Amino acid sequence: MMEHMGKKKPRPRRSFTREFKAEIVELCQRGDRSIGQVAKDFNLTETAVRDWIRQAEVDTGRRDELTSNEREELAALRRENRRLREDVNILKRATAGSGCPSTTPAEPRDAHAPRRSDPGTAARKSSWPRPGGPGRHAARRTDANAGRDANRPPRPR
Template structure:
């Protein structure tokens, strides 16, 4: 998997693209990224800014952390359930 671009770089590219001073294909070429990547960054920035509906980056990170915590708690619960059954014998 390629290394992700720094967040500051993404913000700068999105800011330049939002000025509409050049075509998106030219902006993508100038910054050395694909046009599809630029479209994805613009779409994600619109969601984060509330322009488009969707899950923001912060909400996605929180959901990921909550799922990880839930998985850990389920594992701990299963261990305790097995221990209780073992000691009940």
């Protein structure tokens, strides 16, 4: 007995024609019966009837929202967009293993760096300029020569 209390069976989803919805909206807008009463008389949910009234107000320009035609167009565009994205993903997967340079994204590289594919332009190690600056011993070298005459050679280490 306790499991039946407070539990309602979910109502199956139904679809209605535009003409039927327009008749229900017209009944509600006449003012003879309340929205709740109209919904009860036609075995509809009050929420559905309120949504139909709101949409009718939008379609007639009394409310600023998407019209029914705009909603249909938006839904169609979203379906098309979803289908096109799936097509692009399929094409990406199909061309990923082909090794075609036009389908693989270019890697950003330093304009001055030698190309890896050309062995003749291999980078040569250079001692100067050092990448991180003069180095950590630069201060020591200048300190060792501090106060010396410019004509005298540096002190041997």
